[in-house]
Amino acid sequence: MKRVALFPGSFDPFTKGHEDIVLRGLNLFDEIIISIGYNSAKSNRYFEVTLMVEKIRATFAHYPSIKVETYAELTAEFAKKHNANYLLRGLRNTTDFEYENSIAQINRKLYADLESVFLITSPEFAWINSSIIREVHKYKGDVSQFLPYSL
Ligand code: ADP
Secondary structure (H helix, E strand, O other): OOOEEEEEEOOOOOOHHHHHHHHHHOOOOOEEEEEEEOOHHHOOOOOOHHHHHHHHHHHOOOOOOEEEEEEOOOHHHHHHHOOOOEEEEEEOOHHHHHHHHHHHHHHHHHOOOOEEEEEEOOHHHOOOOHHHHHHHHHOOOOOHHHOOOOO
């Protein structure tokens, strides 16, 4: 059976840290669906979701097994619709762990056959953080070195 994983997140913006998790995930899964959680009615995104979809698609243009989608529902529901039995997530530190631990437990209560798979961030990307990138960009700082595409 094809192993399909969802890589869910807000990706505001998608960073080199996210790219690293996706590329390493390809060693484990046949297909990875990068899924941007997005609710048009109450979006307070900094980077437009359409721009981010375009940039991520361009980043992985040569990888047919990587897809990019947006969704506005329970992550687990969206995973089921795409026949994804795995949720791929990155772990940078203990703060990520505490948060991810409860989400993963709840997802398994809701969907027993949905496994969360965690990859420990590569050290060179562990400090990359989307909210700090937004802050730097807002004040016209150069964020290009943190992103796998140019803005
Ligand atoms: P969320 O809003 O769900 O936290 P993010 O877009 O911030 O979504 O992150 C999506 C996933 O990527 C999460 O599992 C997060 O821990 C992971 N992640 C975030 N930044 C990095 C990074 N620099 N390196 C590796 N993984 C990361």
